[in-house]
Amino acid sequence: MYKKAVLSLLAFCLASSSLVVNSQEKVRLGSPLSQEDLEGFDLIAAPDGSGFPAGSGTAQDGKAVYDINCAVCHGINGEGTTNNTVIVGGDIQSEGPPLRTVGSYWPYASTVFDFIRRAMPATAPKSLTDKQVYQVTAYVLFMNGIIQEEMELNADNLPTIKMPNADGFIDRSHIQ
Numbered sequence: 001m002y003k004k005a006v007l008s009l010l011a012f013c014l015a016s017s018s019l020v021v022n023s024q025e026k027v028r029l030g031s032p033l034s035q036e037d038l039e040g041f042d043l044i045a046a047p048d049g050s051g052f053p054a055g056s057g058t059a060q061d062g063k064a065v066y067d068i069n070c071a072v073c074h075g076i077n078g079e080g081t082t083n084n085t086v087i088v089g090g091d092i093q094s095e096g097p098p099l100r101t102v103g104s105y106w107p108y109a110s111t112v113f114d115f116i117r118r119a120m121p122a123t124a125p126k127s128l129t130d131k132q133v134y135q136v137t138a139y140v141l142f143m144n145g146i147i148q149e150e151m152e153l154n155a156d157n158l159p160t161i162k163m164p165n166a167d168g169f170i171d172r173s174h175i176q
Ligand code: HEC
Pocket: 065, 066, 069, 070, 071, 072, 073, 074, 084, 085, 086, 087, 100, 101, 102, 112, 115, 116, 120, 121, 122, 123, 128, 136, 137, 140
């Protein structure tokens, strides 16, 4: 009786392990990433100035990039088309619910560049060239009154731009 139970358990294990093998054969896990694929994810442009690509651009040139690629969702002046697509204006100190935008909330201009480069336009992320990202980042900063229209934004000066809400955060990164 006992022996029979062990044998049928063994038979069950063998059957189920072959099931696993079969199902693994059916799972399509895709193909390995190439070095080039990986580079498409290696996009961190940090507030310390690291990770920026070569290139530069002004808000003057960024207007055309913005009008074609961004205005449909963010409005022609950054006023947005929904609550979470407003990227200009806002008051973080407001007594009502504060409106968080690039101008009112974001602490680093480098993060604006980084975010646009990896995530925008929302329907076609990473479709802009690095030059276009510099240009359109300059335009978004210009619309928020943070830089001049003719300022040539580049890897050196982007991290030095002081954002209106730069001091609105408490650094608790030292607490694990
Ligand atoms: C198809 C619509 C769409 C297009 C086109 C688009 N965006 Fe966005 N964008 C969004 C949405 C939706 C969000 C909010 C995403 C979220 O909160 O996670 C957003 C967020 C952002 C933010 C962050 C706003 C904030 O304060 O949190 C920035 C900056 C931005 N977009 C810039 C751009 C730029 C520059 C372009 C053009 C190159 C662009 N977007 C094109 C839909 C779009």
